Amino acid sequence: MKKRDGHIKVLLVDDHALFREGVVEIFAVEDGMRVVGEAENGVDAIALAQREKPDVVLLDVEMPVMGAEGAIEEILRVSLSSKVLVLTMYDEPRLVRKLLRLGAHAYIVKNATREELVAAVRTVHRVEDRVVLSVSRTTADRLEGSDRGTLSGRELEVLLLTVRAMSNSQIAAYLHISEGTVKRHLTNIYAKLGVSSRADAAKKALTSGLITFRDLSEPGR
Numbered sequence: 523m524k525k526r527d528g529h530i531k532v533l534l535v536d537d538h539a540l541f542r543e544g545v546v547e548i549f550a551v552e553d554g555m556r557v558v559g560e561a562e563n564g565v566d567a568i569a570l571a572q573r574e575k576p577d578v579v580l581l582d583v584e585m586p587v588m589g590a591e592g593a594i595e596e597i598l599r600v601s602l603s604s605k606v607l608v609l610t611m612y613d614e615p616r617l618v619r620k621l622l623r624l625g626a627h628a629y630i631v632k633n634a635t636r637e638e639l640v641a642a643v644r645t646v647h648r649v650e651d652r653v654v655l656s657v658s659r660t661t662a663d664r665l666e667g668s669d670r671g672t673l674s675g676r677e678l679e680v681l682l683l684t685v686r687a688m689s690n691s692q693i694a695a696y697l698h699i700s701e702g703t704v705k706r707h708l709t710n711i712y713a714k715l716g717v718s719s720r721a722d723a724a725k726k727a728l729t730s731g732l733i734t735f736r737d738l739s740e741p742g743r
Contacts, residue, residue: 529556530647533576535567535593536609537585541632545580548636555643564588564596572600577647581626583610583617594624605646609639614734673714678732680707685724685733 532549534557536542542560549555558574561567563585571579579597583590594606607628608621618629627646630639673681676697683693690708694701708720717723727733 529554530578530643531556531558531574531576532643533557533559533561533567533570533574533579533604535561535564535580535585536582537562538582545639548639552640555640562586564590564593567593568596568600571597571604575601576604578643579604579606580609580643581606583608583612583621590621590626591624594621594626598625607642607646615730616732616734673711673732677707677711677714680704681711681723681727682733684708684711684720685727 532555534542534545536545539562542562546557546560549557558576559570561570564581565588567579567581567588570576579601581590581593581597590608590610597604597606605627606625607630608626609630609632610617611632613631621629628642630642634642679697680693683696688696690701690704693704697704708723711723712718715723715726717726724733
């Protein structure tokens with residue numbers, strides 16, 4: 523929703539003050555754009571989105587208190603017309619897919635040019651049902667050719683725990699399912715990924731971007 527002056531209202535959410543200052547300076551010299559609020563975490567972003575009803579929310583991924591994964595759906599709930607543009611240092615297919623599924627309208631890696639950033643904001647604001655991506659060629663290729671879309675959410679959980687070298691019994695206990703169910707999920711995963719063993723599934727998961735090394739280091743995932 524635009525203000526009567528026709529400006530695109532932008533809410534900037536990033537926990538690095540210097541980065542926010544730089545982005546504010548970019549939009550200050552652009553016709554028809556105005557930063558209406560700044561936040562350093564997802565909780566504050568939700569409150570500002572509800573109050574300001576921004577057209578576009580520029581959202582970092584990892585922030586104190588609440589990051590993008592927790593904030594996107596709530597921002598869109600309290601400000602129905604807002605578009606969320608993820609602006610991050612992480613160029614990872616898994617993360618791109620996850621945040622787009624949560625409702626993000628664009629995913630821009632922070633090495634993008636100012637022209638790319640401005641164009642992305644204008645595009646997501648102007649065009650309905652358009653997803654804007656500015657990622658590396660490697661990530662784009664993995665997004666296009668990925669098998670992830672064929673795996674269910676539960677299969678992805680089992681795959682991640684398999685890559686973490688957990689046994690079937692450990693996976694079953696962790697997910698509160700039977701060991702037989704784990705084995706059925708693994709059978710489906712092998713078929714969908716075109717592999718025949720846990721080792722091959724783990725290798726393909728990592729090389730294709732289905733699972734990243736950051737996933738492996740995050741507890742509770």
